[in-house]
Amino acid sequence: MSLTALLVDGLTVRFGSFRALDDLSLAIDYGEVRAIIGPNGAGKTTLLDVISGITRPKQGRVLFDGAIDLTGLSEAAIARAGLRRKFQKPSVFEGLSVRQHIAIGADVGFRARLDAPALEDRIGEVLETVGLVDQSHRLAGELSHGQKQWLEIGMVLASDPKVLMLDEPVAGLTDEETERTAALVRALKRPDRAIVVVEHDMDFVERIADRVTVLHEGRTLFEGSMAHVRADAAVVEVYLGR
Amino acid sequence: MNRFGRITHTAPIVHLIALIVLAALLMAGLAGTEFALSRYLANAIGQLAAFAVLAISLDLIWGYLGILSLGHGLFFALGGYLMAMYLLKHSFEITGTVPDFLQFMGWKEFPFYWDGFEFFPYALAAAVVITTLISGLFGYVSFRSRVGGVYFAIITQALVYVAMLLMFRNDTGFGGNNGMTGFTVLFGWPMGTSGMITALAVASLLVLAGVLAGCNWLVRSRFGALMLATRDDETRLRTMGYETLRLKLIVWCLSALIAMLAGMLYVPQVGIINPRVLSPELSLEIAVWVAIGGRGHLVGAVIGALLVNAVKFWLSFAAPEIWPFILSGLIVLVVLVFPNGLMDLAKFKLVRPMGAKRLAADMGEARP
Numbered sequence: 001m002s003l004t005a006l007l008v009d010g011l012t013v014r015f016g017s018f019r020a021l022d023d024l025s026l027a028i029d030y031g032e033v034r035a036i037i038g039p040n041g042a043g044k045t046t047l048l049d050v051i052s053g054i055t056r057p058k059q060g061r062v063l064f065d066g067a068i069d070l071t072g073l074s075e076a077a078i079a080r081a082g083l084r085r086k087f088q089k090p091s092v093f094e095g096l097s098v099r100q101h102i103a104i105g106a107d108v109g110f111r112a113r114l115d116a117p118a119l120e121d122r123i124g125e126v127l128e129t130v131g132l133v134d135q136s137h138r139l140a141g142e143l144s145h146g147q148k149q150w151l152e153i154g155m156v157l158a159s160d161p162k163v164l165m166l167d168e169p170v171a172g173l174t175d176e177e178t179e180r181t182a183a184l185v186r187a188l189k190r191p192d193r194a195i196v197v198v199e200h201d202m203d204f205v206e207r208i209a210d211r212v213t214v215l216h217e218g219r220t221l222f223e224g225s226m227a228h229v230r231a232d233a234a235v236v237e238v239y240l241g242r
Numbered sequence: 243m244n245r246f247g248r249i250t251h252t253a254p255i256v257h258l259i260a261l262i263v264l265a266a267l268l269m270a271g272l273a274g275t276e277f278a279l280s281r282y283l284a285n286a287i288g289q290l291a292a293f294a295v296l297a298i299s300l301d302l303i304w305g306y307l308g309i310l311s312l313g314h315g316l317f318f319a320l321g322g323y324l325m326a327m328y329l330l331k332h333s334f335e336i337t338g339t340v341p342d343f344l345q346f347m348g349w350k351e352f353p354f355y356w357d358g359f360e361f362f363p364y365a366l367a368a369a370v371v372i373t374t375l376i377s378g379l380f381g382y383v384s385f386r387s388r389v390g391g392v393y394f395a396i397i398t399q400a401l402v403y404v405a406m407l408l409m410f411r412n413d414t415g416f417g418g419n420n421g422m423t424g425f426t427v428l429f430g431w432p433m434g435t436s437g438m439i440t441a442l443a444v445a446s447l448l449v450l451a452g453v454l455a456g457c458n459w460l461v462r463s464r465f466g467a468l469m470l471a472t473r474d475d476e477t478r479l480r481t482m483g484y485e486t487l488r489l490k491l492i493v494w495c496l497s498a499l500i501a502m503l504a505g506m507l508y509v510p511q512v513g514i515i516n517p518r519v520l521s522p523e524l525s526l527e528i529a530v531w532v533a534i535g536g537r538g539h540l541v542g543a544v545i546g547a548l549l550v551n552a553v554k555f556w557l558s559f560a561a562p563e564i565w566p567f568i569l570s571g572l573i574v575l576v577v578l579v580f581p582n583g584l585m586d587l588a589k590f591k592l593v594r595p596m597g598a599k600r601l602a603a604d605m606g607e608a609r610p
Contacts, residue, residue, distance in 0.1 A: 079483035093474040
């Protein structure tokens with residue numbers, strides 16, 4: 001049906017004697033929203049760390065677009081290839097304004113490449129999408145937790161990424177903010193974009209995900225729709241049925 | 243508002259630059275008249291301007307990029323030593339006086355690596371190339387290995403210490419523990435005259451104004467925004483496609499070059515350079531100037547350097563033994579009460595009401 005955006009192939013990451021990822025393989029397609037869930041220490045964030053180049057795997061590779069092996073590339077090269085990630089802890093630049101964040105996300109390079117009107121349009125569009133138009137001149141350090149989460153989503157979105165990775169986008173958000181974030185994630189879905197979401201909030205996952213991958217001790221425990229996940233005995237055992 | 247739409251308060255720095263240029267013009271205009279400053283005061287102003295340039299160099303890398311160097315005295319000394327080499331070689335050419343340290347070593351002529359130093363453009367080019375090479379190599383190795391924070395600060399401190407030990411050796415041909423002194427001629431003019439003292443002070447003030455204007459332009463550009471982004475969250479910026487290694491290297495080398503420039507201005511005014519410039523204490527003191535003035539503010543760095551050094555100049559007559567206590571007291575005060583230095587004091591009066599209003603607005607927003 002659709003093309004594979006990310007192919008994770010036999011990935012192993014060890015921290016000392018602890019296997020954070022243990023011969024993990026999975027495929028994420030363009031056009032889908034994939035949720036990755038699992039108990040603490042299952043390897044969810046480690047997987048995103050390997051894909052974004054922060055952690056080097058001991059074994060295995062990650063193929064992007066079926067051709068580019070990401071495991072040898074720098075974080076910056078991976079980002080420029082079209083993969084962007086929002087971190088678990090909202091990571092924004094406290095000393096920069098909201099607009100500056102979007103400008104940095106939209107146009108990579110020490111000097112601006114987009115001309116001023118094109119950049120303005122892009123900034124306006126992204127701020128509209130993440131609902132921060134009113135905040136555009138404020139410093140990121142002054143924003144609320146929820147606004148920082150959206151700012152970070154906006155900043156990674158500004159480059160129009162092919163693969164968008166969101167690590168716990170609704171952690172610490174109010175119900176209303178979670179609702180808005182779910183709508184936002186659904187709106188970002190496109191045939192030429194893969195969205196990977198790591199999240200603990202099961203109701204949120206149910207609302208956004210096309211497919212769910214359950215990780216446990218660095219391996220895939222289950223893959224399928226959220227309804228099937230809830231029905232699977234093994235998953236209930238390790239995770240849901242606590 | 244600049245292109246990024248950030249509201250920029252340019253006024254204080256523009257005022258400061260204007261003030262410095264005005265002071266330089268006044269000094270130049272009044273030279274030789276009865277209103278001219280005393281030689282001592284003119285010389286002190288020139289030295290303070292050189293220190294202010296040095297403070298800006300550290301603020302650029304520490305305040306705007308978050309990289310603390312406790313070894314900036316190295317680049318300051320590099321500029322100073324290479325300037326001294328020019329001065330000695332040039333003075334020797336004109337007056338035929340053999341420098342003390344050569345006589346002391348029993349050498350008949352300058353070592354071969356002094357060739358060409360009588361020519362100022364050559365000395366300047368050598369200073370730029372050597373500073374860029376040393377800072378570039380050191381920065382590349384450190385930043386590539388992702389050494390940062392206190393580890394980087396400690397390594398820079400070790401580097402300046404190693405350089406000091408090296409320069410204390412008498413057989414290197416750079417003056418050894420006595421250093422270099424006895425500069426008599428600069429650009430063909432005799433040194434030590436009122437005119438020369440004023441000219442050097444005016445030049446230092448103009449360089450200070452130029453460096454301030456250049457750095458102000460840089461930190462307000464897109465590149466400057468990326469510097470702040472690197473300071474605030476480097477991993478975040480890297481995972482957005484930016485090679486922060488290159489960015490850090492560029493700013494680090496630029497900072498080293500500005501420190502070098504400060505050293506070149508300083509040495510002809512103080513009339514001597516010796517390895518004590520490379521002592522870790524001086525490098526630490528630069529960080530203190532910036533911390534007291536307020537890091538991340540160019541105006542703060544200048545004010546910090548001027549204030550601390552003015553007090554030091556005065557105390558070195560009045561009560562030299564209490565200077566270390568005053569300095570330590572200032573550090574404690576800054577760390578405990580004013581983490582952003584004197585800039586906190588400014589905010590107290592000017593921004594507080596706005597901040598309070600904003601706080602109230604936030605609380606209003608948060609309420610359902």
